[in-house]
Amino acid sequence: NAGVMQNPRHLVRRRGQEARLRCSPMKGHSHVYWYRQLPEEGLKFMVYLQKENIIDESGMPKERFSAEFPKEGPSILRIQQVVRGDSAAYFCASSPQGQASGYTFGSGTRLTVV
């Protein structure tokens, strides 16, 4: 029973390019959460999604960032026109019923913008 799978583990993008981060939740989990972690800092909530719905995107920057969780396939966090300040570790977590007690985190994608 695989855990939460994130890919790629490491991603390097030049300024202005697009970054796509993927997250496959645990089997049976229909709720996905994305968090961002800057070096030496805690995890900051970005967005909470269920299948085909964005439930809470209060932590998402207003521009350049978007997220989706289609009926089939992984959840995608998309960052357009990346800037150096986007460099961070992006973690995905999933849960079966949207309850905090059920969070399981993936190993993260480390984005470096050069």
Place this chain on the structure above:
Amino acid sequence: GESVGLHLPTLSVQEGDNSIINCAYSNSASDYFIWYKQESGKGPQFIIDIRSNMDKRQGQRVTVLLNKTVKHLSLQIAATQPGDSAVYFCAEKTKGEYGNKLVFGAGTILRVKS
């Protein structure tokens, strides 16, 4: 706004000693708290949780204490081992307009000296 903070950014302990990691939270309405451990290059890993109707909960070598009067949470690790070296985060569940989400503190680095 809501925030979860930690008193000490770094804690160094001798192998075999007990460790205590502290956390202050500001949202008195929070009813569920979790401690996570994050090793280098990995995602957060669940350690122990506690609900607001409890003062104390014990796991294997770990104990979480909750003092709602002063909004304080602590994690105690007995007989600390080198494998306990990591960053420890407390997180509180907040109930927003669109459901639950976890709010993380900044983290405490635990270093175990052999």
